[in-house]
Amino acid sequence: MAQKIELLAPGGDIDAIKAAIASGANAVYCGLNKFNARNRAANITFDDLNGLLRLAHQHQCQVFITLNIIIVESEIPDLIRLLNKLVNTSIDGIIIQDLGLFYILNKYYSSLMIHASTQMTTHNEGQIKFLNQLKATRVNLSRELNINEITELTHAAHQHNMLTEVFVHGSYCISFSGLCYMSSLHGGNSANRGRCSQPCRDQYQTTSQGIEFPLNLKDNSAFADIAELARAGVDSLKIEGRIKKYHYVYLVVEAYQKQLKRWYNNEALESSDGMLYKVFNRDFTNGFLRGDIHQQMFIENPRDYSSTHLAKLKDDFSTEGIARAEEALYSEKGLLRQGIKREIDALSVNKAPLALVLSGQVGSALKIEVKTPEHHFELISEVRLMSHGIKALDEKQLMTRFKAINDTEYFIESIDLKDIQSNAFLPFKELTALKNRLLYIINDSRKTYVAVPKPALNKTKPQEIEPTLSVIIDAEEDVELLKNSNVDLYYKLPNHIAHQANELLDLFGKHKCLIPWFPTVLIGDDYGDAIAFLQQLQPQRLVTDNTGIAYEANQMGVDWVAGPQLNIVNSYALLTLQENFNCAGAFISNEINRQQIRNITRPDDFQLYYSIFHPIVLMSSRQCLFHQTIGCEKERMDEDCLISCDKSATLSNLKNTTFTIDKNKGEYNHIYHQTHCLNTTINKDIPNTFTSFFIDLRNISSTTKLSSNKKHLVTLFKQHLQGDKQAEQDLKKCIYPSSNGQYNTGL
Template identity: 25%
Template sequence: MRTDIKREDIELLAPAGTWEAMRAAVANGANAVYFGVEKFNARARANNFLMEELPQIMEFLHTYGVKGFLTFNILVFENELEDAKELIDACINAGVDAVIVQDLGLVKMIREISPDFPIHGSTQMTITSPEAAEFTKPYDMERVVLGRENNLKQIKKIADSAKLPLEVFVHGALCVSYSGQCLTSEMWGGRSANRGECAQACRLPYDMMVDGEHKDMGNIAYVLSPKDLNALELVPELIEAGVTSFKIEGRLKSPEYVANVVSKYRKAIDAYFLGVTDYQPDLIDIQELEQSFSRGFTYGFLKGTNNKQLVDGTFPKKRGVFLGHVKKVYRDAILIDLQAPLKRGDGIVFDFGDPTQDEEGGRVYDIRIKGQKIEGGVNEGLYEIVMGRNDVNLHNINVGDKVWRTSDMELDRRLRRTFETEKPYRTFPVNLEVYGAVGQPLVTVWTDVKKGTSVTINSENPAEEALKRPLDEEVLREQFGRLGGTVYELDELHVELTGNVIVPKSEMNRIRREAVEQLFALRIAPPKYTRVEQEPDVYEDTAVPEPVDGADARLIALCRSLEQIEAAGQTDVDYIYADFEFVKDYPQAVEAARKAGKKIALATPRIHMPGENGILRQMLKHQPDGILIRNTGAAYFFEQERPAGIELIGDFSLNIANHKAVNLFLERGMDRVTASYDLNTEQMIDLLSQSKSEHMEVVIHQHMPMFHTEHCVYCTFLSEGTDFTNCGRPCEEQRVSLKDRVGMEHPVRVDTGCRNTVYNAVDQSGAEYLGEFLGNGVRHYRVEFLEEEGKRVKEVLKLYRQALAGEVTGTHVWRTLNATNQLGVTRGQLTK
């Protein structure tokens, strides 16, 4: 057990999408709450709060000594910077304790406004290594939220190395894709996950295609839908690994869910500081957590990668508590072998293995055993369950169906009672010192022990000589201790009175009321942050782009096979990027490019984990002309170890969406950067019009990389193994694609870290917008290939070179690609 930390050093951070949820969090022991307002947060579907409510929110939270963090964890587009500044100003004025930020351009802007306003790096920053944490240090961020894919050993390495407070998700829904790296919603519906509009495509069914053939998966269809995270029993290990903030997911969840989960983790954290280092939750605690929300529980990646445990694949939605199986169906009841408690009024559902179909379910009307009604609840055993007549059609229920308890009204009522009360949720100790003598004012000094603030209140008139009962400790404790209805309770009382002193009770009541009022004002007073002396203009660091002649533009081919590189080498492209699945194949890529007389850059993996610097050093050994950098961990590594003459190109995955982010990465050593794929053409033009666009690169053609996951579908469904150590590497022998509901087959590729990328089946082209990009100063254009043969590579590159030179129109390119591609092409998210 660690002795260098105290209970108050560990933060329990709860979600709040509504006022009720916020009260539930505070009432059940949260140290901090995170919430969003109507704009700029990653839960656009939540009710959210209003910016005007910020002072009220912070007053409520600070009343109970709870911190409030505002979620600002989305990308900020160029035309939104002024509104973003307005919200930051409102946060500073209201005393928000920190903003949780994804966009590094926003981080830069906040530091221009205030050097000490606290910033937390969101999990959408994809911070998964010590180097990624180091990258943030020049911006004095208070803490970073690690990616949910980090395991306990990696967390400890980051904690030991980075020396920053770490926040880790411990409970709730898991994204299958790395946060900040999912473009599926953007690609398919223009609803960006990086803008809080996730459409949950990972919860949809997919058919698995292996080498072009459909693989029979039985009742497994939800191959990208993870179970829910539950790290309750890992609380001691997380504390010892260096985690300082335990974050619960769920701003879209009910207040009962918040009350339930917060109370369970409060219990586990408190147990650790009572000496329990091998915490084992009660079975009832687990069942209650399952009841509030569960797709089945998993440790996620905290205990390491186990693909078999992460994804069940048979259902994508909340199930609740598993009760057992149907043993027999009677005329008016269902016989179930119960494995968990059940009572009248509980909601249950019958699961026949196909969640895409309507399921039977409803409330339990009666419980019987051999026809005899049972009063009260039951636990394990064979019982006849009678449902409401209008709830279920017994003809649709079959022997063997799974049964789940989906709701427990009694539990909900108990949880609501924790926060639906007029009494204060908690009280805080006040120490009181009383000094007095006859003929002098009574002096009282009140100290809010937790807050560390004191106020002195004197009697308005001098104390008098007592004729009967003078003031003593008992009288003073009784009179000054009447603090019911406030958040205070009298703790220590120190009395120094000279003579038989007395003051009227009415005066003592006034002293008490005034003391409470002043202490409370100090308790809820917003913290003071430093502001720059002169209010900055968010656009004072912009640039005016110079139009570019297309004949002078540079064309870049990103290739994912040696055949593609050899084909690109036979064209007039200016640069080749190699993005191979395995770094071991990069020497061949460099050799092929050199043979063709072409400059070549090697792409880093999209994710950087602790201990993976060897991959980056190996890339340098191949002496490329440039490095395509895809994460801030690699950005920091090459910032420190960059050899002379090597270009650094920031890729789309750095999520650059405004000119401040462009400037930040250029200041950190990038030669040019690529805009985020979250931008449509209009937003791209807005960005280019304010940026040093000569240092920007536009991807004009690609298969959009949608999901990027630590979860490996090859390992999960094509091997008996659980991770890369025992899977047999089926990815080296077979090709998988995922077929969606409209018949599109999306290729799944694996990188050198065994991470999967699911690419959109259809090419995306921005050829029609070339004129606008050239007019805004862009001179670097990238065409990306996925599985194209060499002949197709040359055809596509020739078309784009002709378009840049003005020999054909962008519309001609688009129509030609559409006609010559079996699946056609799409404009994707670029559509205005």
């Protein structure tokens, strides 16, 4: 029989988790009511968790907790309080995105298994090595990868004793996960905080192709691709859907388990399962997995496709036919839900009882007999019972002192004091020690509490910091224009570098002042080509938005700076980069506000950067965004699309907000905000903090107009940073309109 693969199910609430367990999931991932990337799900409370853990483990089902958001500094104390509770549970793993949380878990909570979230956009071997160095035990690979790329990364992960997960069913994001800021900019609901409002599903003004939902992809389904994923060595198949209800979870898990059993038994696999069309879906595609990225991956209707599919099967696609199909489905779903609800209601999520029997006389040790369904042991105090003290032992005091037991998979059912001498006293400190020993045993020898210190304050005197100005460009004519402007010049490299490598090497050789900036997404050969370019160039310094390049730069001994799309928002993330990868500095995310930035502590010998003028990227996509907007002569993307396509278009929503779609040679499709960001207050609001402020002068269009040439703008920005108030006013006149909303609202 073939090696078994984990089937990982979503659990948005108690009923959905029970449905996953009942239908045969091998593992379930769920969020608590804080710090998880599905705030729209009902989620579970910590009090729910321990009973669910008990139920899941009785059915050989693992439970992973999602803490997969970026975490601002002010939330760290609450996070640590939660971790001190989670470390006392039997959870099987924590799914995370935030680099600061990696630091905290590695340094203080090593017993908790770390899973790297899909929000980390893992798509190359260097990123696998980066995560391995951060002690991740498994990684959820980017959803945009094809089967060959998945195979290579799974092999790389296994070489480093890491497991791989692949999303196999549910909603597709049109953007690379972790790199979408559209919801954040429009409505203040950050996808990196679990609040995505799904603007990709919205209706837009009708495009020239007659499309009203131009960003709406069909759902992902790899149901027919189980054999290929198994041969790729993938360890876990992940079903999306933590905002879905229990019947959805049950039926999808059941369908995939049946398909897996066919694979295990060397039986022919089904090409599809009709039940998957009877729960919510937007029709299905496996285009990314097959490496066949095409126009038919889109669908015009973002709502449930179930009744339309049934009407097509009956060859009755009229309005009346769809209505009849919807009525039939409603009736069938009702019966299915009733049967599933009866099954899951029979599953108990109660915690297990724990009984305490105390005995002892004054002058002797206190003995506590502990009884649970799994344990029966005795604890003996190291301090003898006394005839005087602050408070005599009674049930109320013991319930207070031992209340932490109720934060485990057990609850105190009874406390028996009949064999203890009346008016006997024991110091509170000794009761606490007994409680900790008890927890240590019932928690399978896990730590009961961890003290996490704040990052040490840097010793640099604030008045010594005088920020410089740095400029990002992507055209040689701008190098000639700005190279004598007494600024640091950074050149933004494309996602696909091979066809421009010689030209770029010549450019960097000709202009020694240029510093390379590596992009966020480098998949497959593009990553290998980027590494080859790095090794040939041998720069003294670089900026990268890709952790694979960060890993390689550290191995080569190159000073490197973490770019803004690594989403750095807390001090512990800076420590992660510095201590694990010898990082020289990092950009602070433009998603957070002035107060959230002020809270961050800069480590010693570490530089901080911030972008004060730039086009605002809303998303980056592997899919072609021109099919649905201005059209394209190709129905399918091919190798030449990434290399040669150079187009732009606009897209307007129903509120008349216009976005720019931009695709340059060698790059993926990007959507940009309608205006550039201009922040002329941060250097006054938060003085003596940043080493350098960046301005982005790449030729990316928006409604923002520049009434001065780039050289003059650089001069104005330099004067502004030197405190020239007139320069600030001139900048606002020269750059108009602009926006700076996130700096005011934050996360």
